[in-house]
Amino acid sequence: MKIGDKYLEHGIIQGGMGVGISLAGLAGAVASEGCMGVISSVNIGYKEEDFLTDPFGANIRALKKHIRMAREIAGGRGLIAVNIMVAVTHYEETVKTAIEAGADAIISGAGLPLNLAELVKGTGTLFAPIVSSKRAAVLLCKSFLKKAAVLPDFIVIEGHKAGGHLGFSADDLEADSCRDNLEILSEVLEGIRPFEEEAERRIPVFLAGGIYDKADIDMAVKNGAAGVQIGTRFIATYECDADPVLKNVIVNCNKDDIRIIKSPVGMPARAVYTKLLQDLDAGGHYPAKVCNNCLSACPKGDKAPYCISRALIAAVEGNIDEGLFFCGENAHRVDRIMSVKELVSELIG
Numbered sequence: 001m002k003i004g005d006k007y008l009e010h011g012i013i014q015g016g017m018g019v020g021i022s023l024a025g026l027a028g029a030v031a032s033e034g035c036m037g038v039i040s041s042v043n044i045g046y047k048e049e050d051f052l053t054d055p056f057g058a059n060i061r062a063l064k065k066h067i068r069m070a071r072e073i074a075g076g077r078g079l080i081a082v083n084i085m086v087a088v089t090h091y092e093e094t095v096k097t098a099i100e101a102g103a104d105a106i107i108s109g110a111g112l113p114l115n116l117a118e119l120v121k122g123t124g125t126l127f128a129p130i131v132s133s134k135r136a137a138v139l140l141c142k143s144f145l146k147k148a149a150v151l152p153d154f155i156v157i158e159g160h161k162a163g164g165h166l167g168f169s170a171d172d173l174e175a176d177s178c179r180d181n182l183e184i185l186s187e188v189l190e191g192i193r194p195f196e197e198e199a200e201r202r203i204p205v206f207l208a209g210g211i212y213d214k215a216d217i218d219m220a221v222k223n224g225a226a227g228v229q230i231g232t233r234f235i236a237t238y239e240c241d242a243d244p245v246l247k248n249v250i251v252n253c254n255k256d257d258i259r260i261i262k263s264p265v266g267m268p269a270r271a272v273y274t275k276l277l278q279d280l281d282a283g284g285h286y287p288a289k290v291c292n293n294c295l296s297a298c299p300k301g302d303k304a305p306y307c308i309s310r311a312l313i314a315a316v317e318g319n320i321d322e323g324l325f326f327c328g329e330n331a332h333r334v335d336r337i338m339s340v341k342e343l344v345s346e347l348i349g
């Protein structure tokens with residue numbers, strides 16, 4: 001398929017997964033199979049020596065390195081994108097760095113990326129917002145047109161079955177009253193149609209959240225999606241950049257272990273109910289020893305029940321006791337680790 005002036009063999013985007021879960025290894029391997037591999041930018045420099053003293057410098061340096069390495073691994077196939085959450089501090093500088101380092105696309109969610117179009121316009125890099133409703137999709141299209149006279153190159157819809165932070169209220173998620181992925185897809189397609197007609201071009205829409213197999217992909221495409229974005233299934237691959245302990249938390253979890261939690265940044269999120277979450281429920285309080293001010297929405301210092309960055313770094317490093325293990329609703333169906341090649345060929349049939 002053609003997106004802007006770039007080509008994608010298969011309509012599969014591997015969702016950006018922070019901290020450190022989708023770096024050059026995973027994104028490059030996914031791109032080498034003709035899909036879109038996505039590097040997560042959040043605290044990407046966590047392994048750099050100066051991460052605690054100069055987190056911004058460490059993150060920028062690591063981002064450039066991972067884009068370059070992912071390209072090498074991809075061997076000229078697929079696309080390499082960077083996921084940059086609106087909620088990170090230094091959002092604009094991170095977007096500019098990803099563009100300069102040659103990212104094919106920037107994908108932004110966890111907030112409304114209202115100024116993304118201006119930052120990307122004229123650079124040759126594609127851009128896409130992540131939305132969870134027609135309202136957000138329409139608002140962003142209007143805002144991009146008004147501020148930069150462009151429409152997004154593609155859109156990712158994240159439904160309520162996704163992993164990580166979710167764009168729904170806790171009440172909706174608990175009551176299971178969230179509208180189905182396909183309902184949201186149809187509403188978003190309806191909402192963006194007038195913009196497509198006016199611009200005389202299609203905006204490809206990728207559906208995310210709980211996409212597990214080829215049947216899910218076929219269903220999304222039959223209902224008007226250009227393709228899908230998948231997170232959790234790509235964790236259980238040899239090429240995923242996380243410690244094997246994290247991969248096995250996903251492989252070994254049961255349906256009952258998967259919970260909706262309230263993240264310190266105020267949004268609901270989905271995660272495996274491991275020791276850290278059990279300890280927090282029992283009254284534990286683990287504020288950051290050193291706060292690097294990485295997320296703008298995070299209550300600073302002692303006010304946060306725990307440091308989410310520290311907990312996500314612990315998870316990617318395989319610390320089962322202190323880690324926070326995000327996952328999608330279908331994580332319990334994942335039963336083994338395989339190669340990206342095998343997973344992609346299973347998904348495309």
Ligand SMILES: Cc1cc2nc3c(=O)[nH]c(=O)nc-3n(C[C@H](O)[C@H](O)[C@H](O)COP(=O)(O)O)c2cc1C
Pocket residue numbers: 014015016017018019021040042083085108109110130158161162163164165208209210211229230231232233325326327328329330
């Ligand atoms: C471990 C994990 C970390 C994630 N981190 C991010 C992130 O940093 N930024 C983001 O926009 N989405 C993030 N997501 C969401 C994924 O990119 C993807 O859209 C979602 O997981 C799709 O649902 P699925 O896991 O059921 O396939 C994360 C998801 C998981 C499971």
